[in-house]
Amino acid sequence: MTVLSAESVAKTFTEGRDPVHVLRGVTLTLDRGEIVTLEGPSGSGKTTLLSILGCILTASAGRVAVDGVPVDSARPELLPGIRRKSIGFVFQQFNLFPALTALENVEYALNIKGVKGAAARREAAAVLEAVGLTERKDFLPRDLSGGQKQRVAVARALAGHPPILLADEPTANLDSQVGMQILETFRNLAKRENRALLIVTHDPKVRAIADRVLTIRDGQLITDAAA
Amino acid sequence: MTDLALKTLLHDRLRFAITVAGVAFAVMLVFVQVGLFLGLMDNASVIISHVDADLWVTSKNTPNIDFPHPFSDGLVQRVRSVPGVARADNLIMSYYNVTLPNGAQESTEIYALEDHQRWNVPWRVLEGDLGDLRRGSYMFLDQSAAKRMGAFRVGDYREVNNARIEIIGRTADALSFATTPVGFMDFDLAQRIGGTLLAGQTNYMLVKLAPGADVERVRAEIQRRLPYNDVHTGPEWAAQSRKYWIVSTGLGLNAGLTVFLGCLVGLVVVAQTLYTATMDHLKEFGTVKAIGGGNRDIYLILAKQASIAAVVGFVAGVLPSFALRPAMASAGLKLIIPFPLVVLVFVGTIVLCLGASMVSFRKVAGIDPALVFRT
Numbered sequence: 337m338t339v340l341s342a343e344s345v346a347k348t349f350t351e352g353r354d355p356v357h358v359l360r361g362v363t364l365t366l367d368r369g370e371i372v373t374l375e376g377p378s379g380s381g382k383t384t385l386l387s388i389l390g391c392i393l394t395a396s397a398g399r400v401a402v403d404g405v406p407v408d409s410a411r412p413e414l415l416p417g418i419r420r421k422s423i424g425f426v427f428q429q430f431n432l433f434p435a436l437t438a439l440e441n442v443e444y445a446l447n448i449k450g451v452k453g454a455a456a457r458r459e460a461a462a463v464l465e466a467v468g469l470t471e472r473k474d475f476l477p478r479d480l481s482g483g484q485k486q487r488v489a490v491a492r493a494l495a496g497h498p499p500i501l502l503a504d505e506p507t508a509n510l511d512s513q514v515g516m517q518i519l520e521t522f523r524n525l526a527k528r529e530n531r532a533l534l535i536v537t538h539d540p541k542v543r544a545i546a547d548r549v550l551t552i553r554d555g556q557l558i559t560d561a562a563a
Numbered sequence: 564m565t566d567l568a569l570k571t572l573l574h575d576r577l578r579f580a581i582t583v584a585g586v587a588f589a590v591m592l593v594f595v596q597v598g599l600f601l602g603l604m605d606n607a608s609v610i611i612s613h614v615d616a617d618l619w620v621t622s623k624n625t626p627n628i629d630f631p632h633p634f635s636d637g638l639v640q641r642v643r644s645v646p647g648v649a650r651a652d653n654l655i656m657s658y659y660n661v662t663l664p665n666g667a668q669e670s671t672e673i674y675a676l677e678d679h680q681r682w683n684v685p686w687r688v689l690e691g692d693l694g695d696l697r698r699g700s701y702m703f704l705d706q707s708a709a710k711r712m713g714a715f716r717v718g719d720y721r722e723v724n725n726a727r728i729e730i731i732g733r734t735a736d737a738l739s740f741a742t743t744p745v746g747f748m749d750f751d752l753a754q755r756i757g758g759t760l761l762a763g764q765t766n767y768m769l770v771k772l773a774p775g776a777d778v779e780r781v782r783a784e785i786q787r788r789l790p791y792n793d794v795h796t797g798p799e800w801a802a803q804s805r806k807y808w809i810v811s812t813g814l815g816l817n818a819g820l821t822v823f824l825g826c827l828v829g830l831v832v833v834a835q836t837l838y839t840a841t842m843d844h845l846k847e848f849g850t851v852k853a854i855g856g857g858n859r860d861i862y863l864i865l866a867k868q869a870s871i872a873a874v875v876g877f878v879a880g881v882l883p884s885f886a887l888r889p890a891m892a893s894a895g896l897k898l899i900i901p902f903p904l905v906v907l908v909f910v911g912t913i914v915l916c917l918g919a920s921m922v923s924f925r926k927v928a929g930i931d932p933a934l935v936f937r938t
């Protein structure tokens with residue numbers, strides 16, 4: 337069942353007076369329980385595509401639907417609601433809140449999604465346990481290793497049970513062994529809960545956990561094949 | 564609910580301390596300036612406020628209680644016969660030269676009445692019996708006079724306008740705007756040693772109304788009978804005396820300007836520190852947006868941080884302001900901080916800090932959440 341679809345998506349930025357066509361007619365779908373990687377060189381449009389699929393940016397043309405809801409480019413004020421309900425992000429730089437402990441980082445994301453109080457604390461503790469960080473739940477990010485930080489980020493993305501998980505270069509700042517361990521964990525948790533996971537990466541080793549590989553170049557998808 | 568606003572604010576303690584210090588400085592500046600101003604204004608009308616009189620009769624266009632002009636003391640008979648007047652007495656307020664033991668002279672404000680107790684002047688007697696004033700060449704001195712005249716005791720003698728006068732009592736809280744020493748003596752004695760200027764003259768008349776008498780009707784009748792005098796109610800006369808100092812000396816403008824500058828300093832410090840803090844945490848605000856937060860969530864974070872800085876800064880400013888009062892009093896300065904001023908400054912602090920955070924609001928509202936993807 338498709339949870340994320342893009343049809344003929346284009347994105348054009350303006351640099352000075354010149355239009356820059358970053359995406360040109362991208363069409364793709366993502367099904368529940370499917371793990372997909374999006375590969376491509378720098379400047380190919382990977383992150384822009386991820387931003388549009390994650391309802392952070394809107395497309396200049398084309399159609400996007402998230403969990404069955406069409407994204408209306410003319411109403412950007414609706415995007416935060418879609419992100420809250422349907423999407424979990426993992427960032428290359430982890431982007432944890434430095435003043436909050438691991439548990440609080442996850443709990444805060446749940447608060448944003450409308451889960452409050454003891455229920456939020458219970459769920460935050462549960463997802464941290466799922467990524468193997470129970471013993472470090474009360475640590476601030478500065479006291480965690482890179483791998484542990486990324487586990488917290490994964491836990492934060494999983495919190496609230498969003499059907500779509502989007503990860504931007506999640507292993508770029510980690511050594512390859514730790515990176516693969518985290519991806520394995522991420523993959524297993526996504527599969528277990530039947531969530532779609534799209535991973536933007538430069539790292540060819542990430543293909544090992546993917547069901548399908550997309551390749552983008554110059555703003556166009558050039559391959560869409562089973563891993 | 565995880566309190567991202569509070570935790571982020573406290574995470575950078577140095578910045579938080581600077582913000583709080585800025586607010587506290589502004590709050591303290593406002594309290595001290597306004598408190599001193601109110602203290603001076605209180606001094607300017609303290610006698611009027613304590614005199615148990617409903618109406619004051621002054622010479623025409625007397626601007627202020629400290630600048631009296633004499634008029635005939637016989638006019639008091641006309642006032643006493645006005646229906647609705649329970650009693651009326653002459654009051655001399657004039658400056659007398661007091662010769663000190665070292666030969667120096669000190670100008671002193673003397674309030675002279677036939678019966679001081681009847682008019683509640685002075686209102687705080689530390690030593691002596693006011694009833695004794697009419698029995699001879701005596702005077703009471705306010706203890707604040709010691710600052711200008713040096714130490715004195717009951718039983719000491721001083722030359723007042725070349726007359727030998729015994730100090731038979733001490734009072735407290737009778738102060739003048741210009742910090743001139745204040746004393747009290749019998750009306751006849753004051754007239755006698757006041758020279759030709761006060762012979763058969765008075766400066767003011769105090770009027771007490773009979774129960775149920777209409778103030779405006781009595782005032783109009785006194786005014787009709789004394790067309791070359793002015794008649795004021797106590798509150799009006801106190802307000803006019805205060806206004807004179809506020810306007811003629813530029814004191815009001817000075818106090819207002821200092822309060823404005825204090826608020827401006829506080830506003831700039833808070834705006835600047837909140838803005839730099841926002842800039843430093845821009846990526847975190849981007850993350851809040853990326854995980855589904857809206858501008859409202861970020862506004863609430865900034866507003867809460869500004870409010871916390873305001874409350875902590877207010878407390879850090881108000882406590883030393885109150886603690887300063889004894890030190891100020893020992894220097895002869897009155898720092899009056901009434902409760903409504905505390906409430907007003909508290910509300911003003913919150914409003915100014917929230918206003919200061921608007922600068923950050925504007926910046927954050929335009930954050931592109933896609934910045935979370937930038938390395």
